Amino acid sequence: MDKPSLPKGTRDFGPAVMAKRQWILGHIRNIFQRYGFLPLETPAMENLSTLTGKYGDEGDQLLFRILNSGDFLKEADQESLTSKNSKAVSSAIAEKGLRYDLTVPFARYVVMNRHEINLTFKRYQIQPVFRADRPQKGRYREFYQCDADVVGTDSLLCEAEIILMINDVMNALGVQDFTIKVNHRGILNAIASRMGASGKESDVFVAIDKLDKIGEEKVRLELSEKGFTREQLDLLFRLITITGNHQSILAQLNADLAVVPDGLYGVKDMEQVLQMVHQYGCSDDQVQLDISLARGLSYYTGCIFEVKINSVRIGSVSGGGRYDNLTQAFGAKERLSGVGISFGIDRIYDALDELDLFPRQTQASTRVLVCHMDETSMHYGLRILSVLRLAGIASELYPDIATLKNLETGDQQRLVVEQIIELIQQAG
């Protein structure tokens, strides 16, 4: 028999990794709840009618489809089978797929339960998602997403709270050197208008999204190939590279974008959000207004966020923003605007590992291992174990061997059980 293996792009999380992941997720869950977000879980399997058409053509191709049970070929068209037309056959033999992200299932849940939900609705969701992507370093076919969204209000308080929440998460994880980049799609739209590039916003967003990776020269090249003039690009780069403190950047944008009809709503939103964040007591140093932040082809319409841990060479560990209408794709008539944030657990894990920020206790679970030399000591051991566990201390009786080992220091101490509990509780 062949040695068993895992499907490409999937992973087991053994005890050592799990302990660290639980430590991260425990902190995030805790902070989500402290901010009033409530947990939601949706099934891994969704109807394909729920999933298709929501992620573009490319996304549709990356959906994992689940074969119908039983005699699945019965419904398939004979001609499509004979011509081996995979696409035509697929829709006949697979009705369900695996969820691709947590946003579409959330929107489906809201549409299906609209009458029982009180707005504003704040939910968080931490579950694996599935993508038939080509696996590569750091890219998996099954991986966790960790999202929090508040929907049903246009209030900018939500944006401020999301920024605060990110700040709290990074602090709880012990990360000191991080930057929360913020921007507003309204500012970018106004810049596009000012450039005379209205209607071509998405070209601009996709191009400047790559600025970090490929540099200004290549971004300019890409955009000039799309017909942008030298003057347009000079203006674009002057505006998206404005630096300084929040006030001076906003003042500059106010001066440059006042001529654009309705060109200042993004700037005004941003001003209010940054002011609230300041009032909440979050240091301005953590929050960077970065006009070149675009978040590519995403569906955001208002404020956008991205979080970078500065001392590691790992992409952004969190991102999000305000969207205009969560449930539009399901044909819902009511407009439900919201703000969402997503934490990249795999990247956060790698960053904390590199920075050695995991506390030592997350490495092991059991604190006391009771060993016995003979039957009498075993019976005494059983009683000690009960007392230790009652005190909440993870303890084990080693079932088979008969030698005593102190696993960390090699020290041996003769203690009564009360002393053991005190010692361990002091050690934290």
Added chain:
Amino acid sequence: MDKPSLPKGTRDFGPAVMAKRQWILGHIRNIFQRYGFLPLETPAMENLSTLTGKYGDEGDQLLFRILNSGDFLKEADQESLTSKNSKAVSSAIAEKGLRYDLTVPFARYVVMNRHEINLTFKRYQIQPVFRADRPQKGRYREFYQCDADVVGTDSLLCEAEIILMINDVMNALGVQDFTIKVNHRGILNAIASRMGASGKESDVFVAIDKLDKIGEEKVRLELSEKGFTREQLDLLFRLITITGNHQSILAQLNADLAVVPDGLYGVKDMEQVLQMVHQYGCSDDQVQLDISLARGLSYYTGCIFEVKINSVRIGSVSGGGRYDNLTQAFGAKERLSGVGISFGIDRIYDALDELDLFPRQTQASTRVLVCHMDETSMHYGLRILSVLRLAGIASELYPDIATLKNLETGDQQRLVVEQIIELIQQAG
């Protein structure tokens, strides 16, 4: 556009249900860890070569299969397609499936990581499993399993610890009136021998497994149709219905099974396990030696367990036992005996709900809702919020409206923020 729906047999867990599920799982996870079990997670997607052949023919048909990505029909045999031979085509177009339980993925993990694992290995795993079963009340196509196993030792301490652990879980969940039924496959085998029914043990196990549901008369009928005589069945029912305290039941079995070659090893195991459970301090009243407990067609070879919450009409909420060889199905040469326990989260949920045992706090997450009447009070509200959250109290600022509501009592009190924290922390 049609209103979106969920696949048959799947569920969303909204915030109210999630809070209660998290409360249950938090207690169980906590107790697992206290007993030295370490967390493991495996992917939802497994290779079909890992899954097939492990659950019998019926199980194989209940596996959810995942369509290969891309042009999946390319590899399929033209003739099988033309004749619409679903079974033949299935293996050509689907290489992966969804996990059916947590035991097979655990065994696969142990085989793949055998060299990094220290025996004895104690793992717990809490993840959803997927079965293409006919959905009905209480039976789902996607549902959580919650397993703990210790492998790599024959020590009966493990059995004792599993019983203790079940006892702790029930106590932590506030369940008072429960029974942990225990038995031993060795006792049942010896009874079959004594009946002269060696080789027909599984007929006996499957039949007496139904005793609770269909009664003695129908079980007798089923077995006499399989060729058992009246005398055999009288002996069987006399032995499996022995009642009394542990000592008297074991004494009776000792007397009846001494004539069977090697007929007392199950009785001896059971004696030791019950003695250790007693020494640990678990009340004998919670543990019932029930010789009619069989656990049907399962792969158990030693002690078996089943847990019943007595005051509700819900089947067993937990079950498990000792098996002889975890990794045999993967062709591993080393014999890895182990003991496992599985908690049925859906049934536990229903039982606690019926008994009204969920604490009131699990119903809601946010403890303080700060509302503002105007901009000045909003800014003050923002500062209060930060202080409350720093104190670990889940708090929200209501973003849109401007009236103050005390959600529970209707009472209004003027308090400074320190008083609020004290009040809430006192309330627990």
